[in-house]
Amino acid sequence: MASTDVVARSALALPRKRIRWGEKLVQGLLFLAAAVSVLTTVGIVISLLLPAVEFFGEVSPLDFLTGTTWAPLFEPAHFGVVPLVVGTFMISLWSALVAFPLGVGVAIYLSEYAPPRVAATLKPVLEILAAIPTVVLGYFALTFVTPLLRDVGLDVEIFNALAASLVLGVMLIPTVASLSEDAMAAVPRDLRDGGYALGADKLQVSTRIVVPAAISGIIAAFVLAFSRAVGETMIVLIAAGQLPQITFDPRETIETMTAFIGATGNGDVPTGSIEYKTIFAVGLTLFLITLVLNLISIRLVRRFREVYE
């Protein structure tokens, strides 16, 4: 009697879903792996914020943000971050001036001019340029580019912002080129064909149709490259020097935020001292600047995205 009941019920209804504990366990493990990234973000924020708060207990934030002398290791100590920020932005601006036209030029060539086989060969080589360790690039800037600049008659210091910017700019070409090329590849063929039908030549189509149509991606590439330049450490640490000063002359020795952190964080500074805490205050400033730049880049892509059917 009971068994026919069961048979009848299972014939009428779908079998109840069995909970598979193995599947649940796997899903939990996957979630844990994904949580590592969130924990890292939280860890970065906490590790920057706590010592930085202690720092701002001893140094007023206003002095930090507006002070024009950076001398944390001297007596009397000065904690004005402006020279470091100016140094960082000068390096970033000059390297962006190098990377942007060259990167877009490379992208136009690869996307519009190069035969597919040539482009397929050149792209991996370009990636290699992005893969060169930055310590090697810094060494190259210091021992090759700076003497070269002197040979052509520029009166540069041994450590100077120009050599660092030039090498950093070249390093960023692949970043700008690959993002810009992606944007150009997304421009539909119809637009190009329309241009040709109106009698435009290849250069006109490239510069007046493809580039404007892809402008959101190109601008995003520029902002991303700028943000990379702000965060780059080794090239500026080796080639641009450690002399915090407010100057816009790239031939001078300067110091960037990253170079200060790298030069100070190598272990000689006692934990808990004010010098130790400056690392975190400068690190927090750097983190916030790159964060804002990245948000701008993401926003730009969204706002100017042209949707093609």
Next chain:
Amino acid sequence: MLAAMVVAFGTLAVLLVDTIVTGWPELDRQLFTDPPSTVPEEAGARPAILATLYLGLIVLLLSVPIGVLTAVYLEEYANRERWWNRVIEVSIQNLAAVPSIVYGILGLAFIVRGIGIGRVVLAGALILTLVVLPTVIVASREAIRSVPDSIRQGAFALGATKWQVVWRQVLPAAIPGMATGSILALSRAVGETAPLIMVGAIVYVAFDPTLFGAYTALPVQIYNWTKQPDPTFQTLAAAGAIVLLAIVLAMNAVAIVLRNRYRRRW
């Protein structure tokens, strides 16, 4: 445009040639067998080269499983409407753009001084793992996304469970893409210097590294040598750079070959 190409590739060529020409005189057996020394003629980079190999190995063992599992979670399991999954997405997007030296600060605060395991190989490897993790995740996600849905539906139709579909169908199909991304990420970890300055040892290390011992990595050793005034040290820096470039470029070459060979059209 041609000028842009010439500048990009010309710089690459000049850099490679200049480094090789400068470093060639010191690129000898001593570089691989001897520890660093204050006497430039006797200095080598054996501890640094070994430590870099150890670092690479640990980063590989940690970043690939965590990265691939994260990618599987986000692509196959996560419901994008849930706020916690959006937090994960935003975190990864943000981490990918955080300057590597900031990871060094994280390491300085937590690993070295907070938990107190000190400036050891394991600490450096953990930080490098975090630095390259977003790269591994993004590459793995792309590889997983490129596996067409018909494969999944076919497996489900045969009665496979979700994990069986992922483990036996999706992941095998995505291996080439994930391997390429992981090798590129690893090559970045091997060449990374800035975070290691913060959590590594800039000190003079004369013995072979162990997991919990003091160490210096090859990029850090090169950085140290560039700071020495003696011109022989500058040559040593170039010789070290040749070794580092050889390692990094070989990994990139493997990645490119893998990508071209196993590129699959569905």
